[in-house]
Amino acid sequence: MANYSLKINGETFNVDVEEDTPLLWVLRDHLGLVGTKYSCGIAQCGACTVHLNGEATFSCTLPVSSVGSDEVTTIEGLSKEGDHPVQKAWNEVDVAQCGYCQAGQIMNAAALLKKNPSPSMQEIEDTMNKNLCRCGTYHKIREAVALAAKNK
């Protein structure tokens, strides 16, 4: 066990966990931030996507020991009132079916727009192809990312 001081959503959290514990499980089991989802555990589906210094990162395979002083943002911290342009677009387009993958989708889309405020459809697809949606809401995800870029 080791002590880690983590910067998450603008706050500092101290946790005492095994060093190989993935950030995903630190968030979910130790800090109660359950918006970040477990689905595959092997960086294949994107449900666990968080931001690490603004970059979209799979938290299910990221050991807590490698986080260091990097700034972590989770879906809970993307905006204070749930009004990030991507969240607003997701509501406007009414993207979700079951909703389980959507936090990861939103985090990936938000990171894309931060880096590239006006992505082409091709760039949207290249990025969002990392995230699985078993319900098949892909058309709406694509539409919502484009809307968020437009409304920014």
Next chain:
Amino acid sequence: MADLIKTNRRDFLKIAGTAAGGLFIGFYWSGCDSPKMQVLSDDEVLAQAHNFNAFLSISPSGDVVIYSPNPELGQNIKTSFPMVVAEELDADWEKVRVFQANLDNDKFDRQLTGGSGAMPHSWERLRKAGATARHLLLVAAASQLEVDMDELATEKGEVIHKKSGKKIAYGDLVADASQLEAPEDVSLKHHKDFKIIGTPVKNVDNKAMFTGKPLFGLDFYREGMVNAMIQRPPFGMKIKSVDDSEAKKVPGVTDVVTFNNNVAIVGNTTWPLLKAKKLLKVTYEPDGTVESTEDHDRLFVELMDKGKAQVMRKDGNVDQAFSKAAKVVSAEYQCPFLSHSPMEPQNFFAHVKGDKVELVGPTQTPDRARMETAQLLDIPTENVSVEITRLGGGFGRRLRADFVVEAAELSKILNKPVKVTWSREDDMTGGAYRPAVRYKFQAALDEEGNMIGYKLRGVGINAGNTTRENNFPSGSVDNLLIESVNHSSPITTNAWRAPITNFLAYAEQSFIDEVALAVDKDPVKFRLELLDRAKNNPVGEIHYDVDRMKTVVETAAEKSNWGKDANVMQGFSVYFSHRSYVAQVANIEMENNQPVLKKITAVTDCGIVVNPTGANQQVRGGIVDGMGHAMFTNMTFKDGLPTQKNFDTYRLIRMKEVPEVDVHFIDNGIDPTGLGEPALPPTGGAIANAIYKATGKRLRSQPFIEQKEFSEFNLEIKRV
């Protein structure tokens, strides 16, 4: 125009106070740009609300509380059910708050999600719940205003006296109205007068979903609970030995328990369990037969040839028809096992306290979860409570209760509240698959190209009846034989979204195409000829509505410009699934000598569309699901275990692989007939038929990309 409907007293049991209870996860967030005024918290509204019936309470503040009883797994029932109640109530949707109800057999009927049946089953019940409350509000208003009820109207949460222009808000009437006896008869609106039904209403859980609130079973936490993961045996095997010495050394693991052919690892958090599971050394030995895919491939050939078949349907004399046929067409189709793979792996919380059990989690069948748990622990069913969380997908896997019962059993052994989480690998290897099936179709045709004989023989591995014997083309052929052979296997199977028809539709609609083309007939015209025959002079019993099926066929041909553009290679498919009808056309165009799948047009008749946004996505999602599994997904077995254990090898469709989907609905005013499944079955056939048109290659097995024929061309998928 209003229809007078008798109410059923059972639907309108009064509930003391606001005892409906539930996981109060409803959220209030119609849109960031126009945040709803939320003066009262959910708890405050619930505390003040006056109850009208199982579905509905209204608070003096005018806030309307609607309970949604059926599990929500992405079919949007938690939004569409309340829409129906609110419609007949003439509620202001902006003031509606929706809550998921717990399992309650006294208040609700058919509290389950499956068979695309929730809306058809509850449609009238939901309407009456709203309409009776509206009636009582009108009675109370008439008494307050001392006017005749006929002079009153309702609109957006208010009773209006037309002559004087006086208005009374529902909230000001509920104290009186909720004391009145519910009427025996109640008027329901004509569908043309709907104001909420038929409008795009946003998912009531949007804010909670998009801000990361704990909605799902896996998010559930209870002070004092432990976490557990279970190592389950391969199919057909039993435990020979368990060496848990290394697993127990993992920091955070508190216990390892062997029970009922399972080994459970217990701890306070999840990561140590995932780690310890890899260090657990369990050896197994056969307990009956242990099967691999090569066994199934051999069985398919043997049983197709001489397996003992159950005759599902027999019309006329097929032997005679085939002996005098001018032409015979024959083909075999095969599909693999599939995992349901919802994005949220299986999980459940159980707390056994003496002879009482508390269950919380994602289930499509809360009542089955209760009954099987009560049976296992030998306690009365009423001692088991079930709280339904949101489900991160289901697709039929969560119709079973295996993942609930094992949690209850473990809680009893540990004497603690426990949440059992399945890893993705557990979810994929832990059973209850779409069964693998092989079909043999044969058609006998006369000189004019009429189908005079039709034979279908299905062989399934734990598939039960592999056919749908009273579905199309039954009724349109004089001589017909439909048979099914089942092989009992230790590999567990279960309903998988659109059970059986998720594959049968593709095979049948591809074969119908083969037959049409063998006699040089247009595939759409050929289907319409068969439907005309079924309409004018049906053979035997049929379970589909010929007119509704014809309408979707004709409309899909029209909407897709069927056969009008020589540069667009089209494939047609139509299916009657559950109670609804969907026809689809896939468009392939050649670019640089390469076929490109560009578009799928879908025409659906599901009766009245409750929520156009939800319905549109239900169709698109069904098509994406049907296409993905037809094109890419395979599951093979080696010694009783799936070879594919996670999404690195079990290939699900991704964003870039989805073409444009053009969705249309038939507007016919029929009561809703369900939409969770019907859009999926036709998709594989439409694509396969378009591929044949474009390349001359007939794909007779799934997944398409693993077929030899597929490697001879290179299908691209592009959105326009």
